[in-house]
Amino acid sequence: MLPAPPTGAPDLLPVAVRYAGDAGAGAQAGEHRVAARNRWSRVVLAFRGLRGEAWCSLHARIAFDPDEAASRVLDAALAGFDFRAADGSSLDVDHVPGLARTLLDPHGAWIAGPDFQSSGGAFTGTALVRIAFRVPAPARDLAVTVRSWRNTRAFSLAGAVLRPGADDAPSSLRRRRPLGPVPDTLRYGLVPGADLVLRGQLYAERPDEHAARVDIAYRDAAGAVLAPPYPGTVSVPPLGALVNLPARPQARRFTLTLRPPPGAVSVDLGFRTWEEAGAPAVELLAAPEVALDEPLRLESLCGDDLLDGPSFLARLAGRLGLPEDAPAGWIPAPAEAAAAPLALARARALRTGPERPAAGRPDGAVSLRLAGAPDWTLPEAPGWAEDPFRSAAWRLDYQSLSWLLPLAAEAPARAVALALAWSRANPWGRPADPLSLHPSALPARAEVWVGLLARPEARGAAPVLVGEAARHGFALAEIVGQNTLARTLHQVQAAAALLALARALPRLPPCALWASLARRSLRESIEALLGPDGAFAEPAPHRRLELLGLGRALGEALAGEEPGPLIAARAAAALPGVAGLLDPGGRLPAFGDSPHGVDHAGWIARLLRREARPPAEQALAAGRAPAPAPPAPACADVLVARHEALRRGWSHFACTYAEQSPQGHADCTSFAFATGSLRWIVEAGGSEQVETGAIRHYLLSARAHNVAVPDGREPAAGRGRLRGSLALGGATAHAIETGVHGPDYRHVRIFVLPDDLAGLAVIDRFTGPGGAISFEGLLHLAPDCLVALSGPRRAQAQQAGRRLSLVPFALAGQPAGLEVVFGRDDRPGALQGFVSRRPGELQPAGVLRYAVGGHGTACGGVLIAADGTAEDFLVRLLAREELARFVGEG
Secondary structure, X not given: OOOOOOOOOOOEOOOXXXXXXOOEEOOOOOEEEEOOOOOOOEEEEEEEOOOOOEEEEEEEEEEOOOOOOOOOOOOOEEEEEEEEOOOOOEOOOOOOOOOEEOOOOOEEEEEOOHHHOOOOHHHHOEEEEEEEEEOOOOOOEEEEEEEEOOOOOOEEEEEEEEEEXXXXXXXXXXXXXXXXXXXXXXXXXXXXXXXXXXXXXXXXOOOEEEEEEEEEEEEOOOOOEOOOOOOOOEEEOOOEEEEEEEEOOOEEEEEEEEOOOOOOOEEEEEEEEOOOOOOOOEEEOOOOEEEEOHHHOHHHHHOOOOOOHHHHHHHHHHHOOOOOOHHHHHOOOHHHHHOOOOHHHHHHHHHHOOOOOEEEOOOOOEEEOOOOOOOEEEOOOOOOOOOOOOOHHHHHHHHHOOOHHHHHHHOHHHHHHHHHHHHHHOOOOOOOOHHHHOOOOHHHHHHHHHHHHOOHHHHHHHHHHHHHHHHHHHHHHHHHHOOOOOOOHHHHHHHHHHHHHHHHOOOOOOHHHHHHHHHHHHHHHHHHHEOOOOOEOOOXXXXXXXXXXXXXXXXXXXXXXXXXXXXXXXXHHHHHHHHOOOOOOOOOOOOOOEOOOOOHHHHHHHHHOOXXXXXXXXXXXXXOOOOOOOOOHHHOOEEEEEEEEOOOEEEEXXXXXOOEOOOOOOOOOXXXXXXXXXXXXXXXXXXXXXXXXXXXXXXXXXXXXXXXXXXXXXXOOEOEEEEEEEEOOOEEEEEEEEOOOOOOOEEEEEEEEEOOOOEEEEEEEEEEEEEEEEEEEXXXXXXXXXXXXXEOOEEEEEEXXXXXXXXXXXXXXXXXXXXXXXXXXXXXXXXXXXXXXXOOEEEEOEEEEEEEEEEEEEEEEEEXXXXXXXXXXXXXXXXXXXXXXXXXXX
């Protein structure tokens, strides 16, 4: 049974308003005008009384000038969010679902120009701004800053209000860092002769000058504790060396500058409270940021000089006060470099199998096959800004240099020469292609320097290769240590590459620090992305598979060393659930980020090869998906069903109700459906990692997914929950409740799935606060399908000699329209009727749009049937009283 909707909390109005940079009050009460002054013109709205761990939506009406020239930009304005404790102190939380980290404000969300607004903004210049987010636990107040960005004319903001929603469900991925009498110990390696700086923030329920402390212990090379006193600390027998951490106000930032005593090679930092358990709660809001002191930051080391590899090493030695010949001792033997684990390269091999991205030709040329593009011949003297396919994905693959390692296996001298050429063309700070600094390319290229140093043929080039490895190491250490890409796959990749550099260059002074940063980041990133129960933070199946592949590679590389066992255990627990998402044709559902040309079945087969699952491996080797397994926690946010029959062929259904955010796809409750061994209902697909502009905006929007949208309002951040299932005898109904439409609507989507999957019924029930309500449902047909209306309430799709009936219906309210859209592209915010089949291109395809309207409640959907028998069966199911009660409870 579905529970009653939560009681709505009262709306929160601004308690204070502040203006800056020529912004000011508008003509009406509650209206604010923001001038066209990038960053500086802004209005700040203060709200109080937020509830931690609950979803909340900012609602406002924005009006652009009719002559606004930035109508086709995705960042016309910026809404910044500063969460605060009850006493007004700002909270440095590292992650807020629904929002992104920004430079000017702790978190933010972009507001698109009028042409990208979906509710008639292109014609009226006005649009509803609705930004949903989950309030971090300690927050009680919020300052929202709406500022000018790329707008060329002033805009107005009116009616701003915070609308509280439901409390969020507990998650195994959410981790807070409470402090108590038992220390939370962090251990870091040290760079001889260099200071280490830690920055963080402490939060206390009650302001206190002695809220917590840090116990500090330096260790020598043998692991023995060096006796205090230490510089910059207080020694209190019998407590040892420590630093007090006050929390007055409640959220207090701290900076620890550690000056190691002579002989120290590592330091233990024990964060703990002064008082025993039961005292007012104190916590670290995030993992502390760790960095070397300013003279040893990458920007300071490079300065304005275009240093080559050996010059960079010489400058590093000078900053550390070492002799000029010190860099010669940092060059590893090939065997030392070969012992370093190249986890990214191993994960790439698990993904691509025996495919070789680079190969030498008989005429001496090198042929590259990257990012699913056709073969391309590398010039004899590359300029390193090549873009033959006008593809961001190809450029990332090219700039990663990951193709040099397989080339080195057959032509080592050529591979080393190309690596040196890249180094000459890309002095730090002046890259030939800016994408070479992308977090997808940088870690992979760092491993390339290590892989080449492992080859005896590279000895003559070792000073350049070590210099490049060191520069990449400093860059990665700053990314990892400062949590720049926290809670992302990129952070895991950066940490894995940093660990490889630390192992390959054991005599480089910062290697101990790099190794400790990498290990801690790997542990914390995996704990945030992959739960012990197989739960994922990443909603896209493809990205989940990437994480599992890297987890498998890291588990093998680290073996029994920490955090290897944790990573291996979590990856092994989650893999069966992802494997169970494969359709019998060998594809994962294209939910979320979905790059093209990926052999998911082969990839999963290689990951399963070391598991004791012979039946699954045999099925995958034969090109079929493994037999369906019982539901597992790993699939808790994806609903899957499959059926195989000799005459009808295979059928498959999948629906995602994972958490969505504005930075990802608006696909919560979207689904894919295949029957008769043909894929009929599909996702638009595509990868937001490589698409840009209007194409990227479309692929992320609800218009590219099989979802329902109420009253023309694009879904916001949120998640779905499976609220119950009902056996119907030959079929099963599943109800998914969502929060992506905000507190204005109670939404439940119900799927009625016959056991043979010869069809299905999709039912949406929206309940509003009263008055008229309507919703529009979308169904994307495969590009090979022909689809047309065969009546006012019926459509027919056809492909490969088979047909599919699509019949809209209403259970509460009335049908409100049916149409088919192909390739609409009159303005960016109205793109519809396209799917992505290769990077940078959209292919027209049919989209069925059906609508249902009502008063207070609108409930209805569409029947999808492969034949008359299936349609009749679904019609009889819809007439059953128990299903009507099940739907009505939604």
